[in-house]
Amino acid sequence: MEDVPEHCPGTQSEKAGKESACQGCPNQKICSSGEASLPDPAISVIAAKLSGVKKKYLVLSGKGGVGKSTVSTLLSRAFATKNELNVGLLDVDICGPSVPRIMGCEGEIVHQSGSGWSPVYVDDNLCVMSVGFLLDSPKSAVIWRGPRKNALIKQFLTEVDWGTNLDILVIDTPPGTSDEHLSIATYLSKASVDGAILVTTPQDVSILDVRKEIDFCKKTKIPIIGIVENMSVFVCPKCKVASELFPKTSGGGEALAKEFEIPFLGRIPIDPNLASTCDEGTNFITGFPDSATTQFMTDLASKLL
Template sequence: MEPKEESSQNILGCPSETSLAGRASVCEGCPGQMLCQSQGLVDPDQEYIDIRMKPIKHKILVLSGKGGVGKSTVAALLSQTLARKHKVGVVDLDICGPSMSKLMGVESQEIINTQYGWKPLSSNHNGIKVMSVASMLQSKESSVIFRGPRKTGLIKRFLKDTFWGQLDYLICDTPPGTSDEHLTVVKILKSTNPDGAVIVTTPQQVALATIRKEINFCRKMRLPIIGLLENMSSFVCPCCEEVNEIFSSGGVEKLADEYGIAFLGTLPFDPRFTRCCEEGSNPVELFPDSPSIQKLANLISQIERRIDTP
């Protein structure tokens, strides 16, 4: 008797783990349709990736619907805050626009290949481990011009060939939008039970419109959403540290309520952090009394509570 084939009409969620990956009716319009079709069902690297990821307790993706909302800065701040009490690693998955090496102050370091795999860069921000394509380039001016398959291959190597060791948190800084990078990392991490995504946005309507797409992407890929974070709706006065509104807020919280997602809060823009980013220094240590750092502490508490950190 011939085995019964799966019907594409019966597939409701993302079929990336089935024989209909890239071919089901729900795949129409998905940016990763061709990627799923080309990768097939069995990934020979998955077993090795699972071994690398097993000693890492929590894996969090930082997403945004568009560029310019401060996603990478938020990813860096989350890492720096968590590193005060935990062992933390950061992987920069924005292959064509890497910035984590600069933010973590490891630009001068080179990635070394050892018998155990690639050795991550070590930041002086409480020993955060960092992997970024920026540290593989010949110069700071070199551009990364990769097509989808090469991006996918490099992301897999960051997770499979890097000797991360035991970590409490691995923060994945992703490019804006939904692209091959997102599809690759979500599919790779699915068997290791990632904790979910923190979605960063600013309160403008143009940014909020893209967040709806990001939420739908996460739900289609069955990636848990830890919560939404409203960034840069206010700023911290460098003289008196008073927080002043730049944009009207509340839109992100309403959007979170609409989708039944946790609203993690607002993060004010502190101009002093800009200098820290340029210098690769740690604002969490330099400006512990900043209202932004205090908001970060509350944000971390919410994330830890939602992912049930012991």
Template sequence: MSTNSLGNDVPADANEHCPGPQSAGAGKAAGCAGCPNQEICSTQAQGPDPELSLVTERLQDIQHKILILSGKGGVGKSTFTAQLAFALASSDTDCDVGVVDIDICGPSVPLIMGCAGEQVHRSAAGWSPVYVQDNLAVMSIGFMLPNNNDGGDDESAAVIWRGPKKSGMIKQFLKDVDWPALDFLLFDTPPGTSDEHLAVVSLLKESGITGALIVTTPQEVALQDVRKEIDFCRKARVPILGVIENMAGFVCPSCHGHSQIFMPTTGGAQALCDDLGIPLLGSIPLDPRIGRACDFGSSFLDTCADSPAAQAYLAIIARIRQIVKQT
């Protein structure tokens, strides 16, 4: 987000003369014409969100809140989120970790983390997240779809929601879920810079965001969108902890030879990070066993500790721990 001449926060993709989504003229002023957020702003309640304080209160015992972002779909963002969560929770039994899946239309975290088919239970304290292990909790709309709650078996049912409804669900994930005290709360986001991203940044404005991790693959078609994601973070004042280059080559499990699958024609993530002054936290090579671990909802780092990809994951996670200690 940026700030207009009236001191109001405005979305990163807003028109030049945006009055701000919380102003009386939001969605109706002359500067709103043609803005991609016009419908959202004109239908939402104006003025400061009265429930923002409830979100802040609910998250007050969470130490680090980290967004995992990617400009391009299919770069392994959800996979990285899940493996990061597994590693943080497994490396230290005193480290409590939560994952919020805010990819409303494509929730894949329940399958990747081995808790698909679970249900969210209500109590006087609010919704209870699903626990993968004692110190690892997950929240996703995937737990609330009809195939999970009414005995149906249609796992291909689409979530067809407009922006305000998606934003409302994300708000519920934060203010209505009985989150325990956590060391890390990871947010798995959809690709791009859309309603979900604007909603979570706005909702975490008071409680604070530790930073964002940006996942990419080496080829230029992915890096092009990553540049947009970096621009979004800077406009929204979200600190960037670093970039992770995923699928950076393939190491043959038999001969250990290295092959480039996605060619870094413009220098890959390293060149991008050097150009924009952002740390590259590491590169993770392809390993077919990562996909198998995701399909079965298991920790790749536990089952394939000898893999070069697992060693790359561990090195990146160690750097993340070091960076967040300094924030």
């Protein structure tokens, strides 16, 4: 089969779990029993649970360190400036949950009730859920194998009580195209996801990884909304001169978008104030309303709505 490992017979094969290549695979028993070919009942549960959410967006990038969490949090806060909207932010970066720090809710405790886990509210109309709330300390490392990470993602999607009037759900994902991404794509396959926003920086090393993420979205049938180029230029706060710190050898995010006929959503400049507000957990959107980054994010939020 085209989209499975080279020697894997695939879950639909009669030889699933019985080939020599299956020896030592953690899923061998499931495959040989035939259970792997059956759809996970959680898929329908998640579709029903999120059916009332009007807009659902994934923030993706094959590269780490390009600012996915920054874009996710800025976009969530930009949506939340519209008081009539209720916004949720789900952080499924299991090993590097930075959203609680950026949103200023690090150290908060998640409460559990009969209706599920209650997300942490950072504003009256903006709530957050992250594995960071479940750790003993922000310094604690998450040393989990794939099945445990996938089980937590399923829990997040089935057991978090977002309420009955959530308008927008933004999902911040880890880098790569591996376990967590496959789980997200599978569990949300019937949940009518509006699409993915791909984040890159101008360098070729980042463009190469985002190219793989585009391929992942096509294979998993996740619609792509467009590409955002982060850390595009540095604008001097005094003289307002723009300097390109990361040269676009092959044209950056705009050229990549043109190559794959994907919308280019725009560029986010390097802003020292943005870095400091992320570290401090304060709201950049309301703190710096005249910045080019705030203008870009509020415009993007309006376009997505």
